[in-house]
Amino acid sequence: MKSFQYISRMSGLCLLAAALHACTPESSSQDLGPLPVASFTAAPLSGNANRIAIASTTPGAFMWQWQYGDAGGTSSKEKDTITFSKKGTYAIQLTAYTRGGAATAAQQVTIANDLPPVNVLKGSTMDADATQYWTVLNTGGTQTSISIANGVMNFSNTGNTNGAIYQAVQVDANRNYYFSGHVKGNGATNTWFEIYILPDVPVQGSDYGNGKKFVALNTWAGCGGAAFDGDIATIGCDGDYKGQNGKIKFATAGTIYIVIKAGSSGGTMGNGGINIDDVTFSEEQ
Known part of the structure; x- marks a missing residue:
């Protein structure tokens, strides 16, 4: 029995020695090197x-x-x-790996200002090339006259009409967007001038929006009857987002449509019609 215990112990020692020998580096030239000290630079770009x-x-x-x-x-x-994109103080951390191991360093940077929103609407300034980005929509019945020339988009009529123009835009979820548009007119009667921002696809020959206006001028609601000149997001007196300064957020990402619709019933849009320019739909960064 003692002889068997002796042999077992010797076998274990031999296996241990073999394992230690297997883990021994073959050459001293494979030195792992000293422990690293991590470091980095963090500098703002010139002009941004x-x-x-x-x-x-x-x-x-x-x-x-x-x-x-x-x-x-x-x-x-x-x-x-x-x-x-937002002002504040932020931590930057680097973990660097060398032959000697890993090390971590950290710094803080202070951002003084928010990044300004970026306009994602094309043809905003109503220049000569803007017509390629906007599509006229017939909403049924007599069409409102809609044209883009001389830096403005003009809506006009001499009687009962309706009509719209639109552009598709891609949006992200849970990001702030801001609509703005400079409207000007000499005063209208029995007239609507409406902005829609919806995922519903415009269909030629069909009315749009089902009353889900973003913001609007509406002579029955008390604005647009006298001469006006300002941002429709501010001076509009009708719509689900009136008084919100044009701000909107979407629960899901996807395609939405910026639709501008105008018409009259028993009235007109006034002398020279209604102009809109500098139309922007800005995405918060």
Whole structure:
């Protein structure tokens, strides 16, 4: 029995020795190197302080993992440019990997201002090329005259009409958007001038919106009867978003349609009709 225990113990020692020998480096030239000290630079771009150029300065690093911002932005590049759209103070962290191991460094950057919203509507200034971006919509019945010339979009009539013009826009979910449009007229009678911002696809020969106006001038509601000159998002007295300064947010991403519809019933749009220009639909960054 003792002999068997002796043999078992010796076998275990031999296996341990073999394992240790297998783990021994074959050459001292494969030194893992010293423990690293991570470091990096973070500097705002000239002319755009919301964009920060980051660059690892960690000696011997071959892999980089960046984390930044409240939303958990990441990057795996040695150098990159990252954007902070909102003012505030943000942490930037780098984990750098070298032959000696991994090390982490962190810095804070302060962003002074929000990025301004970006207009995603085309043909906003009603220049000569704007007609390629807007589609006239026949809403049934006698068509309102709609034209784009001399830097304005003009709606006019001499009697009972209705009609619209529209443009498709892609939007993101849970992002703020802002509609604005400079309207001007000499005073109308029994007239509507309406903005719709809906996912419903316009159909030629059919009316649009089912009353779901974003904001509107409406002589029956008390605006548009006297001469006017201003942003429809501000001076509009009708619609679901009146008094909201043109702000809207969407629960889901997708295609929406900016539709401008105008007409009269028992009246006209007034001398020279109604002009609108500088129409913008701006996306918060």
